[in-house]
Each structure stands twice: as C-alpha cells, then as structure tokens.
Amino acid sequence: MNANSAVKHYVVSASGQMSLPADARHRWKLDGGGRVEVLDLGFGILTVPAGQGEKLFRDLLSRQDQADFVASLDDPDLETT
Numbered sequence: 124m125n126a127n128s129a130v131k132h133y134v135v136s137a138s139g140q141m142s143l144p145a146d147a148r149h150r151w152k153l154d155g156g157g158r159v160e161v162l163d164l165g166f167g168i169l170t171v172p173a174g175q176g177e178k179l180f181r182d183l184l185s186r187q188d189q190a191d192f193v194a195s196l197d198d199p200d201l202e203t204t
Contacts, residue, residue: 143170 135141148154151172160176162169171179 131144133141143153143159153159153172158173159170160173162171162176162179169179
C-alpha cells in the first residue's frame with residue numbers, strides 16, 4: 124500500500140458526523156454498524172475499533188515492529204513498501 128492509497132479524504136458534518144468507507148467497515152467487521160474509538164494524537168486523530176485504543180497506547184510498537192507485524196499478515200490490502 125503506498126501513501127496515496129493509504130490516505131483518504133473525508134468530510135465531517137457540522138454536527139461532527141463522518142462516514143467510514145465500506146472497505147474499512149468490511150475489514151473491521153463494522154458492516155452492521157458498531158462502536159469505534161478516536162485517539163487524539165495532538166497532531167491528528169486515529170480511529171480504531173472499539174476496545175483497541177488503550178491497548179494501542181499500552182503496547183506501542185517500534186516502527187520496525189509494526190512493519191514486521193503488518194508484513195506477517197496475509198492481507199494484500201496492508202502491503203507496505
């Protein structure tokens with residue numbers, strides 16, 4: 124996955140609503156709706172499936188560990204260069 128395909132642009136409504144794209148809803152098993160967590164990183168926000176936010180902060184991996192983990196997944200949508 125290159126940076127151009129990883130970065131998506133969305134519109135947030137005046138009431139703060141935003142739609143999660145179908146491919147992401149399917150990958151994270153949110154097709155019927157569900158809860159997510161939004162992590163404010165100070166320089167941006169990160170949306171993750173419910174129950175993953177605190178674990179992410181507890182278990183932060185080095186950049187190389189993250190790349191190794193993603194490479195170990197059998198998911199061509201997550202390929203890195």
